[in-house]
Amino acid sequence: MSWFKKDPLQIIPFDTYGTKEHLYLKGRALEDEDIDLDKKDWFSLLLNSWKRFETDEIRKTPLLVYLPNDKVLNCTTDAEGYYLIDQTSDCLDQYIDSEGWLEYSVSYETKSKKRQIQLDNRFNGQMLIPSDNTSFGVISDIDDTILHTGVTSRLKWRVVVNTLFKTPHKRKALEGASEFYHLLHRGKSNTDANPIFYVSNSPWNLYRYLAFFLKRNNFPKGPILLRDFRTPFDRTPKMELAHKYHEIFNILKTYPKLDFILIGDCGEKDAYIYLDVVKEFPNRIAAIYLRAVEHTKRMKRVSNLFKDYNEVPVLIVEDGDEALTHARTYGFIH
Known part of the structure; x- marks a missing residue:
């Protein structure tokens, strides 16, 4: 949190799970509070702990979700900054790796946000689709x-x-x-x-x-x-x-x-x-x-x-x- 300027925007895609025919993608749009997990001094520990819970959510904001089959989905964050895609989809098994992970990316609609956006406005996420090579x-x-x-x-x-x-x-x-x-x-x-x-x-x-x-x-x-x-x-x-x-x-x-x-x-x-x-x-x-x-x-x-x-x-x-x-x-x- 900064008292002098607005922090840049970020999106945190959570690792989720779904099936070959069903997408379940979830994450959160937040201001980037610059939490450095490598810092170990006591002041940084306290500051990072404060930042984790004093989040500045990006509410009711349109996002774009890019799938590996070149399909683009639209969604909007809720009152807590979360986005959710929960819907049926075309067969996605050809896009998963050997461990069953499907990669996708999510971004802000650039026309909807004029503030600084972290990196290139593409935030990468993954969804697990268990492979056929599973026992339990x-x-x-x-x-x-x-x-x-x-x-x-x-x-x-x-x-x-x-x-x-x-x-x-x-x-x-x-x-x-x-x-x-x-x-x-x-x-x-x-x-x-x-x-x-x-x-x-x-x-x-x-x-x-x-x-x-x-x-x-x-x-x-x-x-x-x-x-x-x-x-x-x-x-x-x-x-x-x-x-x-x-x-x-x-x-x-x-x-x-x-x-x-x-x-x-x-x-x-x-x-x-x-x-x-x-x-x-x-x-x-x-x-x-x-x-x-x-x-x-x-x-x-x-x-x-x-x-x-x-x-x-x-x-x-x-x-x-x-x-x-x-x-x-x-x-x-x-």
Whole structure:
């Protein structure tokens, strides 16, 4: 944010997912606050944290979306600066790469904006269309599942400290998580391209922060599905389902022929959500992995929840080797 001049405009396309016949493209138009994720001094950390949440959205503004088949789509940002393309499309499989990613770009309609626009007014995005060479999909939580966050701390003070006062360089991935996810991505044949979906209750304001963390810690690329950051004055419609339910249900409905592995932690509600998913989509969940947390009461509660459970294989993961052995036993990895 600048008090002396208006910041240039940018568009942040989120990594999304769809099918060969259905486009689902989403992103956000914002002023470019010049957030530098490489800066590590305390003042820059505080300033970057402020900028992430004090966003200047570009509302009700027309955009152009360019597809690889030379088709151009029109859309308009909403009151929070988000754009969304959710529609059927011509067959797009010939344009995806070996991992299933479809590339596109989005721009402002230059006649609608006279302010400075970053770079050449083309912002590149990607949508995942799982390739035919898949055995299953993976839906994973982020906080305390692959990233040390501290959601079980009193009043969640560790979450605040880790999010606001640590760069993504210093955030630690849980031991063995990256290796495990790559093995799941490659599957039993070691040549699969099994899709990985990252679902978190973190707000979209942290999208670039989390994307940077995942890339830096060598996690497989996948859609990062976050939630809208609502304020007490937010009048936009609320979703009928809680965020995680909504995203997980939508993924399973989008790929009805694909089974899924669910990965979360014992810290908050993942165990209960995943049990509901199994009930809603019987015979679609291949396994559930729940990372252990340092909280005696919650660990006991989750352990009792699955004490006599036999609908799908469930493992409470104390260390990475347990997960690898379990996944090999069930034929998920080579």
